[in-house]
Amino acid sequence: MFGIDLGKYRTIVISIALFLIFDLGVLVLNFFISSEIASDAVNVNLAGRQRMLTQRTAKLTLQLENRAQAGVPQDVELKELIAAFSLFDRTLAAFERGGETASGDGKPIRIAAVDDGVAQAVLADARKLWDPYKARISEVIESGRASPAVASALVTQAERANLPLLKLMNDLTTRVEELAASKATLLRAVQVTGISLATINFLIILFHFIRHLRASDRQLEQARKETDDILRTTQDGLFLLDTQAVIGVQHSAALERVLGTTALAGRSFYDIISPAVTPKTLDTTREYIDLLLRHDVKEKLVASLNPLECVEVQVAQGPGESDSRYLQFGFNRVFENGKVTHLLVTANDITRRVRLERELQASEERAKGQMGLLVEILQVEPAVMNQFLRSAQDGLQHINRQLRDQGSAREVGGETINAIYRIAHRIKGDASALGLSSLATSLHSLEDILNGLRERPALSGEDFLPVTVRVKGLFEEIEAMHLAVSRVAQIRGVVSVEAPRPQHDPGVEALPFVQRWKDFAVRLAGEHDRAVELNYHGIDAETLPDSLREALNSMVNQFIRNSIVHGIEDTDTRRRRGKPEAGRLSVYISARDDGGVDLSFRDDGQGISVSKVRDAAVAAGRLTADEAAAMDSRRIVGLIFEPGLSTRETVDEDGGRGAGLDAVKAMVMQLGGQIRIGSTPGEYCHFRLSLGALPSLAPIDKTEDKAAEEVPA
């Protein structure tokens, strides 16, 4: 309508327009009929006056006759007669054809011809009576005076016309009154009809629209309730931003929790985030929101620019203690008629997710770092390792005490540096001996720093900062190793088996029985064109009961021979494999609380070759090829303790008969102990024996083992 889309208001506008049209129609008709009624009222008056004028004219003719017969002047009567006559005549003509006459107050008035048939018939009859009457009167008027005869003739004419004319004028009056009354009735009818239509229209509007309004209200109420439920229940912070980045009046209840602030409606988004972000991020956010509000920029294109993907917010928790929360804001455009009117923003607390991601990342990094460490740790006996770690930690604590005891002294003596150096060097030596190269490297870098400090002429406390930082790093490395060792121990299930290792005593290396092993190893290695170095850790074997000492000595000799003959590679091969030229043999004996002892023997040679043992077992006729193939590596390796099995192709005084390890096994059986073997081909071979606490041993038959006799027990 009029080019305006009235939408759902179309019906109500039409209804109201109809109401106005009805009212206007009534008004127009009312105006028109009222003016008709007004002119009818004039006609009624004029018709009544005509009735009066007939009587007056008759009366004046009688008076004129009396005057004429008495012979007295008749000017006054004649003058009045002229007035009455001419007024009646003019009014009659006006009724008939329309025209001017005089109103009741003598002023000229124009009236329309009476357009009613009945009235016109009355007027025609009156005209017939009036014209002869009028001619007679005109005659008198024209002569200026009436003779008694003329006056008598006039009276006669008057007597003939007066009553019928009076009746006709009376009829005219009545008819005109009837006409006026019928118009008033019409007016009332029009008014009643108009008002009735308008009232009906109003009632239609009322009932129709109230029903619709109520339905709409119900829908709105339901929609509002649903929106409220969503906003109250959702765990996301939801709100709308207008084009000025002001927060809308509604937002989800969770928003206040997420942002940690209340009374958000109507506030600027920038004001709320500015304390949590850097000025640069705030500027980027403004630019980003401006871009989103431009409908000519694709939302997906700019989505990756969101600077509020992960915002870190600091939250105070107590004196000097604070924590971080991480918030994520997402923005979506709200369109209306193709234009961006708002942005729908979702705010979430992603602290938990961010922390999990970081923990995962950190643990991955730790795992990477620990891999190398684990490889080193796995090569060292757990008890030896634990002992080393305890000693290293004690050493580091000692260094830290040295640092602390200097306090805030201005001059720091070189003695402190030397003391720290000595401890660091000792730990480094131990770490190297155990093959813990990464720890040895860290300690080496500490030594470098200490050497640098030694060369300085004067030292302040601050110069020790790098030392403290390194010491902290070493503490952490040692703790990581502790953790790794205990995990490995759990996996191996050997925690309870491994005996606590006594303090390392460098003096033990000089004991005669150790010296004998060393000599034996060096000599035997020389005979086989090998180079070896034997280290011993543990208790003084001389303190053990003779029988046990003798058994241990014999076993160690057997292992030394086994290592040199089967394990340690020639120097060229070792060099190629990145190993020290001298093969390392590590012997460790510890006493258990139950009176038994543990013996550990390890070499860094080529390890046990499962396939060679398998072939040897088949060659010796101990197994068929099928049996050997079906047997698992663990059981195959176990065969090296079986009599008559050797992987050596030639037999000499040191091996090849397959008797050495068989003898060890026999002794262990006799002592009620057990044997474990660990080996990685190309890297090492490790025997661990747990020997029982038997009071005495049966004599060991050494005659089969010629080499054993070479080394006095």
Added chain:
Amino acid sequence: MDEQQLRIFVSIIQHYFEAETGRPAEVGSPFLCDPAQLPVHDFTGVIGISGNRKGCVYFSSPREILREMLLRAGETDVSDENLADLAGEIANTISGNARREFGHEFLISVPVVVRGTHQSISVPRDVRAYVIPFRWHKVDASLVVSVM
């Protein structure tokens, strides 16, 4: 915290003493300390650190140092309130400078001043803290950095 970051904290304090009193504080040899044995003097300004690393840094001074500093600055009112205000100012200086140096690495809180024992200072457990002793006017104070 690496060596470089610790040095920044040390230099903030040295500069503060030098600028305020014209006499630098001597730095002692730093050492490590378990949380339970951390040195706490009469007034301690604590700064919380969060973000990639979490923990706190505090500078703890005995009342003698703070009183001497006030007197040198011409302040005759050496009430505890004024001493605490000065400890707060030192902490603010550390916090402000640290925010400038490390703002992109950590979130650094507004400092608070704690009087007395370390029950009211919350340091990360299971972390060996760095203690850097300072000596000024023959009295010892401590900077403690305990960050996970």
